[in-house]
Amino acid sequence: MRVPFLDIKAQYQDLAGELDQTALDVLRSGAYVLGPHNKGLEEEVAQMHGVRHAIAVNSGTDALRILMEAAGVGPGDEVITTAFTFVASLEAIVQIGAVPVLVDILPETFDLDPAAIEPAVTEKTKAILPIHLFGQLTDVRAIETIANRHRLTVLEDAAQAIGSHCEGRYAGQWGRGAGLSFYVTKNLGAIGDGGMILTNDAEVDANSRSLRVHGMGRERYYYDAVGYTSRLSELQAAFLRVKLRKLDEWNAQRDRIAQVYLQQLAGVEGIHLPKLHPGNNHTWHQFTVRTSRRDELQAFLKEREIDSMIYYPVPLHLHQPYARFSGAPGSLGVTEEVSRQVLSLPVHQHLSEAQIEHVVASIRAFAASPAAV
Numbered sequence: 001m002r003v004p005f006l007d008i009k010a011q012y013q014d015l016a017g018e019l020d021q022t023a024l025d026v027l028r029s030g031a032y033v034l035g036p037h038n039k040g041l042e043e044e045v046a047q048m049h050g051v052r053h054a055i056a057v058n059s060g061t062d063a064l065r066i067l068m069e070a071a072g073v074g075p076g077d078e079v080i081t082t083a084f085t086f087v088a089s090l091e092a093i094v095q096i097g098a099v100p101v102l103v104d105i106l107p108e109t110f111d112l113d114p115a116a117i118e119p120a121v122t123e124k125t126k127a128i129l130p131i132h133l134f135g136q137l138t139d140v141r142a143i144e145t146i147a148n149r150h151r152l153t154v155l156e157d158a159a160q161a162i163g164s165h166c167e168g169r170y171a172g173q174w175g176r177g178a179g180l181s182f183y184v185t186k187n188l189g190a191i192g193d194g195g196m197i198l199t200n201d202a203e204v205d206a207n208s209r210s211l212r213v214h215g216m217g218r219e220r221y222y223y224d225a226v227g228y229t230s231r232l233s234e235l236q237a238a239f240l241r242v243k244l245r246k247l248d249e250w251n252a253q254r255d256r257i258a259q260v261y262l263q264q265l266a267g268v269e270g271i272h273l274p275k276l277h278p279g280n281n282h283t284w285h286q287f288t289v290r291t292s293r294r295d296e297l298q299a300f301l302k303e304r305e306i307d308s309m310i311y312y313p314v315p316l317h318l319h320q321p322y323a324r325f326s327g328a329p330g331s332l333g334v335t336e337e338v339s340r341q342v343l344s345l346p347v348h349q350h351l352s353e354a355q356i357e358h359v360v361a362s363i364r365a366f367a368a369s370p371a372a373v
C-alpha cells in the first residue's frame, strides 16, 4: 500500500468547486494586487492569531527579511538563531546584512536551547530569531525572559507554525513580530508562494507595508526606504482564504493521526517520539522521530511504499555559504547528531486509516528486526 508524504491534489479535490469559482471571480474582477482578498486574508489571519496587524507578502522568506528590517535589524547586528532549520531563516538574516549567531538545539523538540542563548549574547546582539519548527512554538516563555533581561528583540520564524500557540498566545504575540509561510506544502499552502508578517507593533506594521512596495511612503512615488517588490498576488490571497476555512479541520485531522502515532509507537525500541513544550499545542507540520538507525528505517519504509523525508539532513553551518557563521564541525553537537537521526513520517490530513496502520505496523516491524551491522 502506497503512503505518499503529501497529497496536494487531494487538497484541491476537497475544495475544487470553490477554488475554481474563486479563480474565475478574481480574473473577472480585474483587481490583481493589494485588493479585497489581500485585506480579507490579512484580517482573518490576524484575528486567528490574535494580533493587531497582518501584512501579506510574496513568501515566507520575504516575511522574515521585511520583518527584521521593519523592526530595525540591520547591517552588523547579531541575530541569535539555530542551524537546524530551512535555509531561508539564515538567508534572510544574511541578506539584510545582519550576522546569524548559531546556537545549539534541544534534541526532543528540535528548537533553540534557551540555555545556549545567554553565552552567545554580545554588545552587537540585536535580536533572537526562534524557529517554531515542525508546528509547535519554541520555549517561548524562557526566550521572552532572556530577551527582556538583555533588551533584545524577539522575531519569530513561524513559517511552519500557523495555528500554533502556547497557552492560547499564538505565534506573533510572543515576539515583536512573526513571519508565516504559505508555500505549497505548508499546513495552509498557496498555489505557489506566499507569506505574511504578524505583529502588534504599529511601527513594524507601517514599515512592513512600506517595504513590501519598494519602501514607498504614504504618498505614491515618494520613498522612505530601499524596499522590495513583495506583494501577495490577489489570486493567491483568494485561494488562501478558501483554504483557511478548512484549516482547523485539516489540523485536527493531523493531530488525530499524530496521536495514533504517539500511542501506537510509544515504547517501541530505538524510536524517539517528538515531545511538546508545556502549554503548547502542536499543528504537526511534521511528525518527526529520531532513531540511530535512520537511513535503515527510511529504506525499510520505502520498500513498503511509505514515503518519508529528512528535515534537515545537513545543518546549515556545514554548508559552504554559512560555514563562516559557526565554529568547526562539532561546535553544534546536538544539532549535528539530531540531523543524523531525524525522519519525518507522513501526517497529512488525507491519510486513510489503513495507511496510518500500515505506517505503524511497518515501524514496529522495523524495530523488531535486527540492526544491520
Ligand SMILES: Cc1ncc(COP(=O)(O)O)c(C=O)c1O
Binding pocket: 059, 060, 061, 062, 085, 086, 088, 089, 131, 157, 159, 160, 180, 181, 182, 183, 193, 194, 195
Ligand atoms: C523554517 C522556515 N523558515 C522560512 C521559510 C521560508 O518560507 P518560503 O518558502 O515561503 O519563502 C520556510 C519555508 O519553506 C521554513 O520552513
